[in-house]
Amino acid sequence: MRASHFPFPSHAMPTQLAALKQWVESVAGLTQPQAIHWCDGSDAENAKLIDLMLATGDLIKLNEKTHPNCYLHRSSPSDVARVEHLTFVCTSKEVDAGPNNHWMSPADAHAKMDALYAGCMRGRTMYVVPYCMGPIDSPLARCGVEITDSPYVVANMRIMTRMGAPALARIEREANFVRGLHSIGDLNPDRRFIMHFPEELAIQSFGSGYGGNALLGKKCHALRIASYQARNEGWLAEHMLIVGIENPKGETHYVAAAFPSACGKTNLAMLIPPEGYRRDGWKVWTVGDDICWMRPGSDGRLYAINPEAGYFGVAPGTSAKTNPNALAMLNKDAIFTNVGVTADNQPWWEGLPEGVPVKDWQGRDYDKANGPAAHPNSRFTVSAVNCPSYTAHAEDAQGVPLSAIVFGGRRESLVPLVFEARDWTHGVLVGAAMASETTAAATGAVGVVRRDSMAMKPFAGYNFGDYFNHWLSFDKPGAKLPKVFHVNWFRKGSDGKFLWPGFGDNLRVLEWMLKRVGGDAGAVETPIGHIPKADDLNTAGLDLPAAVLDQLLAVDRAGWQAEMQAIGEYFAGYGERTPAPLAAEQQRIAASLS
Ligand code: GDP
Ligand code: PGA
Ligand code: MN
Ligand code: MN
Numbered sequence: 001m002r003a004s005h006f007p008f009p010s011h012a013m014p015t016q017l018a019a020l021k022q023w024v025e026s027v028a029g030l031t032q033p034q035a036i037h038w039c040d041g042s043d044a045e046n047a048k049l050i051d052l053m054l055a056t057g058d059l060i061k062l063n064e065k066t067h068p069n070c071y072l073h074r075s076s077p078s079d080v081a082r083v084e085h086l087t088f089v090c091t092s093k094e095v096d097a098g099p100n101n102h103w104m105s106p107a108d109a110h111a112k113m114d115a116l117y118a119g120c121m122r123g124r125t126m127y128v129v130p131y132c133m134g135p136i137d138s139p140l141a142r143c144g145v146e147i148t149d150s151p152y153v154v155a156n157m158r159i160m161t162r163m164g165a166p167a168l169a170r171i172e173r174e175a176n177f178v179r180g181l182h183s184i185g186d187l188n189p190d191r192r193f194i195m196h197f198p199e200e201l202a203i204q205s206f207g208s209g210y211g212g213n214a215l216l217g218k219k220c221h222a223l224r225i226a227s228y229q230a231r232n233e234g235w236l237a238e239h240m241l242i243v244g245i246e247n248p249k250g251e252t253h254y255v256a257a258a259f260p261s262a263c264g265k266t267n268l269a270m271l272i273p274p275e276g277y278r279r280d281g282w283k284v285w286t287v288g289d290d291i292c293w294m295r296p297g298s299d300g301r302l303y304a305i306n307p308e309a310g311y312f313g314v315a316p317g318t319s320a321k322t323n324p325n326a327l328a329m330l331n332k333d334a335i336f337t338n339v340g341v342t343a344d345n346q347p348w349w350e351g352l353p354e355g356v357p358v359k360d361w362q363g364r365d366y367d368k369a370n371g372p373a374a375h376p377n378s379r380f381t382v383s384a385v386n387c388p389s390y391t392a393h394a395e396d397a398q399g400v401p402l403s404a405i406v407f408g409g410r411r412e413s414l415v416p417l418v419f420e421a422r423d424w425t426h427g428v429l430v431g432a433a434m435a436s437e438t439t440a441a442a443t444g445a446v447g448v449v450r451r452d453s454m455a456m457k458p459f460a461g462y463n464f465g466d467y468f469n470h471w472l473s474f475d476k477p478g479a480k481l482p483k484v485f486h487v488n489w490f491r492k493g494s495d496g497k498f499l500w501p502g503f504g505d506n507l508r509v510l511e512w513m514l515k516r517v518g519g520d521a522g523a524v525e526t527p528i529g530h531i532p533k534a535d536d537l538n539t540a541g542l543d544l545p546a547a548v549l550d551q552l553l554a555v556d557r558a559g560w561q562a563e564m565q566a567i568g569e570y571f572a573g574y575g576e577r578t579p580a581p582l583a584a585e586q587q588r589i590a591a592s593l594s
Contacts, residue, residue, distance in 0.1 A: 041164015
């Protein structure tokens with residue numbers, strides 16, 4: 001990093017950690033802020049930032065009666081989603097980033113970013129945000145410091161992470177932290193880059209204020225950098241929700257599920273059981289809705305923590321019918337980004353049965369001709385403890401033990417409602433072979449089927465070939481690994497409507513999985529895995545024609561032959577880094593289909 005005139009003396013910094021002081025000093029020298037503020041995460045600090053943003057128009061106050069302490073942020077209309085084409089993994093060797101990532105050499109990336117950062121904070125305040133990903137006392141947690149010139153980022157990081165004084169104390173103890181530098185720059189998409197330097201444990205982001213590009217603790221640290229660290233240290237950093245399912249006997253089993261962005265993680269994590277299940281005593285507990293860090297415990301099981309402290313969820317489609325828990329947690333202390341508003345200043349998005357939007361997400365008078373009132377990727381940010389189904393086990397320092405791992409995507413055809421992998425190697429294949437229709441969570445075309453291994457295509461910080469190998473490596477003597485499943489809530493009929501009711505009724509599928517784990521549910525063996533017969537699923541109280549259920553559980557052999565061939569070609573793209581056991585598994589399934 002280029003050092004130039006440094007405006008702030010390091011003795012004024014509230015830390016003794018030399019490495020942190022020096023880094024902050026060099027960033028200030030490069031970016032030339034007017035002031036530096038070290039965030040302590042206090043309520044008073046947050047109140048000041050909110051006032052500041054209300055004054056600048058960065059935040060708009062929502063209806064205090066219906067939504068106390070809730071705010072709306074309207075982003076630049078060209079800055080509403082993650083930008084995968086501008087996201088780079090900068091390893092010394094290109095092959096280590098893999099064909100799954102865009103790569104730039106560390107030297108080129110640093111030169112590019114230094115030029116963008118030079119003087120970029122003139123007239124602005126530079127915020128230094130120490131944060132911890134995971135419970136502050138957890139050995140699985142990891143810390144970072146984000147430097148940013150965006151108070152909106154600070155306010156969001158305060159909700160999404162354990163931010164402030166306790167994190168700084170842990171960083172000083174460990175003397176080890178991920179360095180994240182963020183500036184919104186001028187929000188010009190031509191001057192926007194999200195750079196990752198896994199070998200340096202560093203992130204540099206410029207030109208975007210959008211969550212996944214700017215809240216560096218989330219995707220950049222907890223997935224891209226952490227997945228790289230996890231491989232070296234023998235754990236996994238995954239794009240997964242974590243949910244606890246409590247059965248009528250009072251036993252809770254934890255399930256982690258990887259679905260691509262905007263494919264149902266937040267909804268499954270806070271599912272409300274169908275009425276009959278509620279009556280019988282089933283309960284659902286939310287541990288996390290987007291990211292899962294897991295590692296084997298001394299008993300051989302995989303233990304998982306949610307590194308985040310809040311939810312950054314998709315607003316459209318959230319309603320009392322689909323996700324009542326999410327709706328309930330949005331009644332207070334939430335930040336909304338790019339939703340519409342009603343005449344009495346309540347947040348509004350498509351899918352809410354009540355309320356009429358008067359302003360759209362860009363602040364224009366609402367007019368259907370301009371498209372939806374809320375941007376399809378509009379979001380809410382809210383603390384995890386706001387969720388009625390939040391469990392204190394989310395704070396367990398050792399994590400929760402996993403009984404099942406679920407992969408899934410949005411596939412309007414071919415892929416059955418659910419199937420179970422035969423063993424771990426097959427499970428890794430099922431995850432690696434995942435494909436899903438693209439969504440509004442990233443810029444680019446929507447609805448195009450693409451391979452998205454483990455829902456990590458945008459997030460793995462290293463070569464997928466090595467990543468698959470790392471997954472396979474967990475199958476070792478003494479391991480008691482979770483069973484692996486694949487689901488698809490998104491099959492459509494010829495009328496274009498979803499065949500499966502989804503949402504709360506997804507518990508019916510989870511119940512079957514957990515019974516399979518316990519060894520007391522039936523299934524038929526097919527070349528793609530074990531599939532429930534219609535009467536293996538509890539459909540009591542469900543209004544679903546038998547023919548539709550049969551369609552949801554059928555294996556289209558010809559379709560799967562083509563799919564397996566495409567999967568084989570996909571693996572071939574990783575060349576010699578594709579693990580041999582995975583290629584063998586693919587060939588075995590392809591052969592059994594023909
Ligand atoms: P995430 O981004 O993976 O956390 O996905 P969300 O849970 O926020 O859901 C993204 C979108 O998919 C929202 O519009 C949801 O209403 C919708 N969705 C979630 N679960 C289901 C489901 O089971 N069935 C259907 N049809 N839609 C769903
Ligand atoms: P999501 O999280 O998975 O809830 O959509 C944000 C993202 O992946 O961009
Ligand atoms: Mn996500
Ligand atoms: Mn989500």
